[in-house]
Amino acid sequence: MSDDYYFSIKRKRPEELYESVLDYFKNDTLSSYAKSKSIMRIQRKITLRALEIMELKENHCLILDAGCGPGFVAIYLNELGHKTIALDIISDFLNFYDIKDLNPILADMCYPPFQPNIFNAIISISALQWIYKDSDLEKKRLELIGLFKSFYSILKPNGKAVFQFYPKNKAILDDIGNIIAENTKFKGNFIIDNPNNPKKRKIFLILKKE
Numbered sequence: 001m002s003d004d005y006y007f008s009i010k011r012k013r014p015e016e017l018y019e020s021v022l023d024y025f026k027n028d029t030l031s032s033y034a035k036s037k038s039i040m041r042i043q044r045k046i047t048l049r050a051l052e053i054m055e056l057k058e059n060h061c062l063i064l065d066a067g068c069g070p071g072f073v074a075i076y077l078n079e080l081g082h083k084t085i086a087l088d089i090i091s092d093f094l095n096f097y098d099i100k101d102l103n104p105i106l107a108d109m110c111y112p113p114f115q116p117n118i119f120n121a122i123i124s125i126s127a128l129q130w131i132y133k134d135s136d137l138e139k140k141r142l143e144l145i146g147l148f149k150s151f152y153s154i155l156k157p158n159g160k161a162v163f164q165f166y167p168k169n170k171a172i173l174d175d176i177g178n179i180i181a182e183n184t185k186f187k188g189n190f191i192i193d194n195p196n197n198p199k200k201r202k203i204f205l206i207l208k209k210e
């Protein structure tokens with residue numbers, strides 16, 4: 001990414017106001033997210049863009065939806081013909097809709113409970129900002145290293161991972177890029193749609209296991 005591109009969001013977002021995602025997504029907040037048709041539409045649109053960025057060669061891939069929430073992304077991937085495993089850290093999300101066909105797994109995506117070389121692809125939509133919020137938190141940095149190392153391991157050779165997320169500023173992107181380069185053999189880059197329009201800006205990270 002070009003060094004002359006900067007952004008920094010001043011407004012505090014939930015991931016900065018709440019220590020843990022489990023403290024934020026509960027009760028009414030959780031159910032209004034899960035019931036929202038407009039969020040569902042947005043997440044489906046982001047999923048399509050993520051698939052476009054991944055350029056999967058096969059039609060019926062095994063895909064992990066990491067941080068699936070109520071399952072908007074996983075359900076859509078399933079409709080598109082992919083076999084999907086939906087993973088989240090919040091059990092109330094996994095039980096909101098009947099998603100048992102999506103093999104829901106309650107786990108922390110920094111420590112995904114899978115054998116090596118299983119998935120053709122991993123998709124994670126609107127979740128990574130909860131894991132890596134700020135560069136001065138060493139514990140978060142270690143968790144992120146765990147996440148990228150694990151994702152590298154559970155992907156098949158030539159497998160790809162794509163993340164769409166909402167980092168607070170460009171420094172976070174630089175940090176994430178460095179963590180990946182220092183700790184894994186992933187090749188990848190950031191793709192920013194509508195970079196100069198903060199309301200429409202969408203940030204993707206695409207990684208390939210070679």
Ligand SMILES: C[S@@+](CC[C@H](N)C(=O)[O-])C[C@H]1O[C@@H](n2cnc3c(N)ncnc32)[C@H](O)[C@@H]1O
Pocket residue numbers: 021025043066067068069070071072073087088089090093107108109110124125126127130131
């Ligand atoms: C904004 S929601 C997005 C949900 C879903 N991906 C979607 O597009 O609708 C963020 C999700 O990330 C999940 N999440 C955050 N940190 C996680 C972690 N360490 N492991 C697993 N899931 C996590 C949250 O529980 C929540 O369901």
